[in-house]
Amino acid sequence: MSNLTWIILLIPAFPLLGFLVNTFFIRDERTAGRVASGAVILAFVMALLSIAVLQAQPEPAEGGRRIDYILWEWISVGSFRVPFGFLFDHLTAVMALLVTGVGAIIHVYSIGYMHGDVRQVRFFAYLNLFIFSMLMLIMGDNMLLLFLGWEGVGLCSFLLIGHYFDRRSVQPGINPSGAAVKAFVVNRVGDVGMLLAMAAIFSRLGSLSFYNQDPMLDGRIVPGFLAHVNDIAFAQLDLGAFGTIGIATAICLLILLGVTGKSAQVPLFVWLPDAMAGPTPVSALIHAATMVTSGVYLIARVQPLFQASPTAAGWVVTIGVLTALLAALAAVAQFDIKRVLAYSTISQLGYMIVAVGMGAVSAGMFHLLTHGIFKALLFLAAGSVIHGAHDHQDMRRMGGLRTKMPTTYWTYLVGALALAGIFPFAGFWSKDEIISYAWFNGGRPVGAILLIFASMITAFYMGRQIALIFFGQQRDTTYTPHESGQIITVPLIILAVGAVIGGLINFPGLHWLSDFLHPVFATPGAPPVDETYTLGQGILAVVTTLLAAASGYAGWYLYTHGAVARRVRIGQPDPLYRYNGDIWTGAEIGWGFDWFYDHAIVRPYRTASRFLSDVYDRQGIDGTLVDGTGRLMGRAAESLRGAQTGFIRNYVLIFLVGVVLMVGYFALS
């Protein structure tokens, strides 16, 4: 089986093929959806087969089983060699299953959800392109290919968020093209960090490839930089007046900048709430399960770098905790369904970032997987709610939908419970592992407490959301809600099942996932990680669950019974605003990051561009230089035109002048 390694090429090949077919050949919406979904389902099957092939590979001494299929040597300039190769090891396998599996479910869901849309073919083409780019990201065997996928998913995010580019505003008041541009630009800011990090890695560590490779099979090895991190562990970079900084720290901080952009952490998360302007399947796939997790994957992949720089790792954890907390608080104050889930995603990503920052890679990947499942479930169910509520997204217009949309209600409830971390749903296991690692192994008790607090807030806002949507009386009676069709509800049920049993992936005692991932990250010769569960961890788990359950119940109760529930009105601010005032407003606008960027950067930039375009370009260059030259020529020509009098006598006169001059010349010389 070892010579079947080419099978890993088929994983990205099918979505790429789907994209090309959809772009160039298909014009019919129904076929587009089927082709796209089929491509991703095939990719999923290929991923499963690739795992089998992977397991059949011989186990090397260190680093775990790995397939590195190099297609050709892409760049070869002196010592800078970058092969175009696909990597498939345990970490990639896990990500690939998530991407293709959840992706396939969402593709099928989209066939039903996007029915009637005018641009379905384009939509499915872009979805396939996205899956392809994401696979390139996780299967690239060097930083440059990863960056290729990184940019590709950014591009697809832009294209898909802007799907409704012909509408000036979608609920709750976002301009889709503006949101798409914002996503791209903010990602770009992060990409600066990525590019600088890549440059630094190459210049200090000698290569961009993760692991040793022999692309031309001629003995000229391209070294992998991960193994050489210790070479620079103590090297310093002199910043002149700013002191010195460790090289590894510098690289890690630059990577962190890229991660905050792509994975929507503080301070570059502002694009994600507005990205909800795109269709709901896009939110589910890209902004819940896959693209935003690429930052987590990246940090997991270059773990040795972060282990070499405790300072940077500390920053990662700090940012993760901060994000988890701020986003959770912001989610409480939203009244648009998808915006609640958007901030929730940002918050949960914070958990994952904390985990990989601390070095608990398998805990982080565990939460990545479970979050991918239940967040996708929540988004798809939200889509079903929106669909059934006749495209209303404002929760103040809903209420009492539980009886009208039972399947949606139950699946949504399962997703919410998983997100809140209630035993025995998937979220409980993964979130708890992160918190307990922070408390016990990672030596960050403060962080752990903050994370517990954040999970309480998470449960609270989920309870609030469930109450506002599914309980009470329908506040806006202008529409009649209906349950969605099977093509929508069946994927919901599949994901709901996943949300329930997802904890089995890394169940304490079984820990399949951590065993699977262990070889990738273990340093040779280190003692095995202590996997036994102490009583302290058990108590912590119980305490966190009880606190979360209590908060969730409180949120639900507040918005179904009592004075607060009665005061929820369409178009009015949330009843709790009364008690918190500006704090509530602050939470609602995402703590002012967006406002700040708008005033400090966007507006001056727009003014400068307007000046350049209207004054400098139109008046200065067009008017003075271009038109002015033309007009000058015109006037000069007009004045010269006076010589053409049309009188023959004048022409003969000129003639005579010439004759006189010539005769004079010959006479006098």
Added chain:
Amino acid sequence: MEYIVFVVTAIIAAVGAVAMVLSKNAVHSALFLLLNFGAISVLYLLLRAPFLFVVQLIVYAGAIIVLFLFVVMLLGAERVEDTPDSIAWQRPLAIGLGILLLLEALYVAFSRTVGAVTPVAQRNEDFASPERIGQALFSTYLLPFEITSVVLLAAIVGVVVLSKRSGRVEQAQRALEHDADGRSEQMEQVMERVG
């Protein structure tokens, strides 16, 4: 003796030329030109060119002037320049340039060729007699002679073609006749004859 004849004839030629240019009436101009041609033919005679003397009188004075007079009378073009000049600066400038040209020519004549053109010693009185000219024309200069006949043929054909009346010209003239007011009687008659 010859000097006196030369001076008188030269004065007559010059006066005729100037009068031709100055005269307002085109018929007068033609007649003054005739006078000028006559004087020039006498000058040819002074220069021992009897053949050219006769040819000048026959062709220039006899045919070309007649042709001019014919056309002047046909077109009624005696008084064309009654309207004021639209480019008044042309006249002084032209006169100035003309004088300049004259001065240049005189300068060349007086200073560059000191004295006279080197005369050849032999002065055969009938070196330009008709016989000798005839001999030259039909031997050395036969080709130009024949080509000249072609030129004359071309001129004849050209004149005939140009004088043809085309239908469109007639219609245009009819239209102009209907439109035109205040045309002189002369013009009416001319239109009858020409159109």
Added chain:
Amino acid sequence: MVPTNYFVILSAILFTVGVIGVLTRRNALVVFMSVELMLNSANLALVAFAQARQSLTGQILVFFVITVAAAEVAVGLALLVAIFRSRRTLDVDEVSTLRG
């Protein structure tokens, strides 16, 4: 024998008068006549030199000039008549549609 120079000077004077006539008069026929005057002045100079150099070439040349001048007058006058037919004017200043 009159010196050749005198004839040349006369020729120059006649030529100048002809040039001024071409430039100054507006009657097309007078312009034409001035051109004939210029041709004649050239002929005069040619004959003068032919006599001085005792060469027949000058006179033969004058003969041809006269012939061609005759042909040219014929064609030119035919042109003038044709122009008059379409424009109804013999003023050269009126024929200025190439203006601008």
